[in-house]
Amino acid sequence: MRAEVRAVDGVPRLSEGDELGSYLPHDADVVAVASTAVSKVEGRVRPLDGFEPSERAESLAERNDADPRFTEAVLNESTELLIEEPFFLAVTRFGHVAPNAGIDRSNVEGDGNVVLLPEDPGESAGRIADTIGTPVVVTDTCGRAFRRGQTGVAVGWACIDAVRDWRGEEDLHGHELKATEEAVVDEIAGFANAAMGEGGGGTPAVAFYGVEAIVGSADDDTVFRREEDDIVRSALLDFKP
Template sequence: MNVSPVPGLPEIREGDDLAALIAERADLDSADVVCVASTVVSKAEGRAHDLDAFPAGPRATEIADRLAEITGEEKDPRFAQAVLEESTDLLIEAPFLLTETRFGHVGVNAGIDRSNVPGSDILLLPERPDESARRLHASLGVPVVVTDTCGRPFRHGQRGVAIGRAGLPASHDWRGEHDRDGRELGVTVESIVDELAAAANLVLGEGGGGEPVAVVNGFELDGFEGSDELFRDVETDFVRQALREWSYARD
């Protein structure tokens, strides 16, 4: 399997035909998978905003004041307001904001980015990443994964994850298959799209360098039972249930 960045993409702006820009620079094969950073999807879809678009309400002001007290750094209540408006569930409100977005992804600050947003203050995640991926898939004719980077519980650092996909299953369901000793697998579900997103992130780069699109060539999509489930539901997410009973207390 090979993972290669797509070079030469311009700064993406609202209304740009992202699929056409990718197709012009990538010689795609029907067996390829295109991984696209959510940042350029968001920019093309007009998700860059100034903070003035999010006048802070009482809840956002309360959250910003508490975070400022905890961290010793000034916090803009308009940013907290943007996070609240992009979220359906606030899992942790101190010492940082951990939320569930409207499409089911759980991450810090609803995945809102403040870097690499020329001319604007913040960049929101795509409103419906699966739909974004389906539009790109229809134009490019190959499977598409929309990626983002986020942290992980219990581990240091960030890695690439999928927040949307089209043209391929979300996971490989190994349940019912057997290991080398003949034991039947009962719980193993491999998140294929997350693994592709993480592989792509190695060549996409972070910060001021890198490219926003990568092509995965040689990944075998056929021959396994697929599942469309990407985000764990609340009923089986015991970590989320525990967080609802937890509150931050300073020493």
């Protein structure tokens, strides 16, 4: 593989209703787009004051020294908290596990606003892919278990395999492979995240060229683990710190 990876320049500050696709190239093999940018054009920037804290939010906020309105936003966006203290690890309505349900306070106008993740990032990816005619991965910067630091992960994707299936292929010595499932969309999202940066770079999209081989046949699969397959999730729900 010989790939070229270019941060997309020339994207303005985005607001609700902007046509994101009009700033993106049409000739890449995959385009990664920051969820923050998608959320902005989809009207998912919200004033904190719009969240009326429930009793549960008040009590969680107190235990975590958090803003009760922010806590309410996290509860609103999630189906379940896997960790309630000392931070919120939430399962979002679309099945992604993320601290604070992926709600951000950076790269949004005003002190009193938050950016929610897109309501259905897979659908968002599909819409953008339709507009530009190439596969799309919607990314977010996200923490993880066991390892320090955050990395870019895929929260939505379209026209690309989420997971590359290596079953049946052979290794260097002609044996069948044991490692069978590679989460290609996360590997793309991670490097795209590094190219975007976290700050005022103003580059919410990254175009990948020369990566046809990893795009695959766009099966309808996912990187979100099913609840019943996830031991770590069971352990967390069982755990009383």
